[in-house]
Amino acid sequence: MAVSYLDELIAALRCLPGVGPKSAQRMAYHLLQRDRRGALGLSVALQRAAENITHCSRCNNFSEQEVCDLCASDRRDEGLLCVVEMPADLLMIEQTQCFRGMYYVLMGRLSPLDGIGAKELHLDRLVKRVQQHPCEVILATNFTVEGDATAHYLATLLQSLGVKVSRIARGLPVGGELEQVDSGTLAQAVLERRELIV
Amino acid sequence: MAVSYLDELIAALRCLPGVGPKSAQRMAYHLLQRDRRGALGLSVALQRAAENITHCSRCNNFSEQEVCDLCASDRRDEGLLCVVEMPADLLMIEQTQCFRGMYYVLMGRLSPLDGIGAKELHLDRLVKRVQQHPCEVILATNFTVEGDATAHYLATLLQSLGVKVSRIARGLPVGGELEQVDSGTLAQAVLERRELIV
Numbered sequence A, B: 001m002a003v004s005y006l007d008e009l010i011a012a013l014r015c016l017p018g019v020g021p022k023s024a025q026r027m028a029y030h031l032l033q034r035d036r037r038g039a040l041g042l043s044v045a046l047q048r049a050a051e052n053i054t055h056c057s058r059c060n061n062f063s064e065q066e067v068c069d070l071c072a073s074d075r076r077d078e079g080l081l082c083v084v085e086m087p088a089d090l091l092m093i094e095q096t097q098c099f100r101g102m103y104y105v106l107m108g109r110l111s112p113l114d115g116i117g118a119k120e121l122h123l124d125r126l127v128k129r130v131q132q133h134p135c136e137v138i139l140a141t142n143f144t145v146e147g148d149a150t151a152h153y154l155a156t157l158l159q160s161l162g163v164k165v166s167r168i169a170r171g172l173p174v175g176g177e178l179e180q181v182d183s184g185t186l187a188q189a190v191l192e193r194r195e196l197i198v
Helices: A005-013 A021-034 A036-052 A087-096 A123-132 A145-159 A183-191 B005-013 B021-034 B036-052 B087-096 B123-132 B145-159 B183-191
Strands: A077-084 A101-105 A136-139 A165-167 B077-084 B101-105 B136-139 B165-167
Touching: A005 A021, A005 B036, A021 A036, A021 B036, A021 B087, A036 B005, A036 B021, A036 B036, A077 A087, A077 A123, A087 A101, A087 B021, A123 A145, A136 A145, A145 A165, B005 B021, B021 B036, B077 B087, B077 B123, B087 B101, B123 B145, B136 B145, B145 B165
Parallel strands: A077 A101, A077 A136, A136 A165, B077 B101, B077 B136, B136 B165
Antiparallel strands: none
């Protein structure tokens, strides 16, 4: 049998992360049988997004404009710059409503095994930005091996330029009980204890 | 913030089965960051498929032509008609290479709770087809409650028209051990035992 539009659709769906041959087939059948309108809507949304979304020249997050809404806002504190790995991390911090500073999105993390070094992450852009707009840098990369390594690298790099650098706190979650937390987190919470000033 | 192309893409991805808000966000970020070409390819494939794929007038399977390749083939046995629920079931049977007859794809199953009755499944088309091309009908719906009910309904309907109807066998899988099979299957295997003629 020749390659059909159905086969093409099933193959194309596999560009989505976590979608294997079986899921792709299920998705294609679902769209064709129950939601052709959704399929056409998704087609338009994919094209528009792929052709119009670029990166904000200040924070490196996805944006349709040269400078994104958040960076263009005059209600943010320019003296604080929070560095995160991914756009989803930025959204999580914004949801807490505890931070009113600026962001820089790395769009990844240092990962030598995957061939992602300082150059691939374009860390020179971050350095340039900090030099142009002096500020305190808060490192909010993940507490994974790679996220920690990225934070360590950035701290060394930025401190050598005289920038004040901090790292978000590690410890027990709010409402967390010692009995239920993993021992790695508990050990860090003990090591990184804070003096109580009453 | 106004609704952006990114938000639109995340919303549109949710038309895929099993994709919630978190997965949709992850998929959108992945496509924008790592696979814009894949996104555009998927966009084209979705549009082509949604606009060009219809149902084969004989077997009711998805097809780009009025009559699909399988139904148009002259190497199939017109005297056997295998009724399955979904296109994926047809593919599974084709993969076994044990069946050289024709198919009829119901595109669903009787499911009164979901409002799917004989009319919604267009069973009149199946009846018309069997009346025009007399054949033995093999019911290969799933062995679920709904699949069994569908088979029972079809058997009653078709036998009243004088059609020979059979159901695919239920029992232990090939290589199956009694100790490991569930008791429902084992009970059916005992009830539906076949006489051995040596």
